[in-house]
């Protein structure tokens with residue numbers, strides 16, 4: 001019973017990053033994934049686009065679908081204003097266990113609520129569980145065939161307000177064709193594609209930013 005890739009990624013953070021320093025955690029993960037083992041974090045190139053959108057929105061309440069090892073959780077939470085909250089949902093308990101420790105190493109545990117479970121079950125509970133009225137920002141990075149049903153669920157649960165921003169990873173690779181088709185053709189969204197590359201590679205990928213019009 002050897003270690004898993006997420007466990008080896010966590011060990012690299014504990015070895016190379018400074019506790020309480022989110023940027024050093026980001027740098028340690030990017031170094032590990034570029035020079036040791038590829039992993040499905042949003043990465044530094046798409047991560048810079050994520051940073052610029054988060055900074056522009058400056059969300060009070062943010063939601064992340066798909067925590068994995070917590071890399072994008074740290075990228076988002078480090079930019080949040082005081083008093084704001086990031087809720088991140090992860091289905092896979094092994095991923096969640098690693099992410100909790102990565103977020104803790106960065107010292108961002110007070111800004112983040114990590115919830116384990118299927119997004120389709122948890123989204124309808126957001127108001128009851130966390131007293132959330134609506135999300136200012138949503139980062140979609142979980143199972144690619146869940147992007148569309150979960151976007152529709154957010155609408156149906158009135159968890160989006162005029163101006164809420166959805167940012168979707170991997171719309172080219174692995175690809176989210178049904179989501180793109182819906183969101184680009186819906187009169188309820190204004191969408192823009194940010195061309196980039198699959199994390200740590202030269203393969204094309206990109207982020208789709210969609211503003212809910214209400």
Ligand SMILES: O=C(NCCNC(=O)c1cc(-c2ccc(F)cc2)cc(O)c1O)c1cc(O)ncn1
Nearest residue numbers: 040041042066091092141142143144169170173174
């Ligand atoms: O795998 C679960 N989540 C990760 C979703 N994310 C991805 O699948 C993902 C994949 C890739 C990717 C791209 C090219 C390639 F060759 C292989 C993988 C890149 C990314 O940036 C992702 O974000 C999962 C498990 C589980 O048990 N329950 C719920 N979710």
Ligand SMILES: [Mg+2]
Nearest residue numbers: 042141169170
């Ligand atoms: Mg991704």
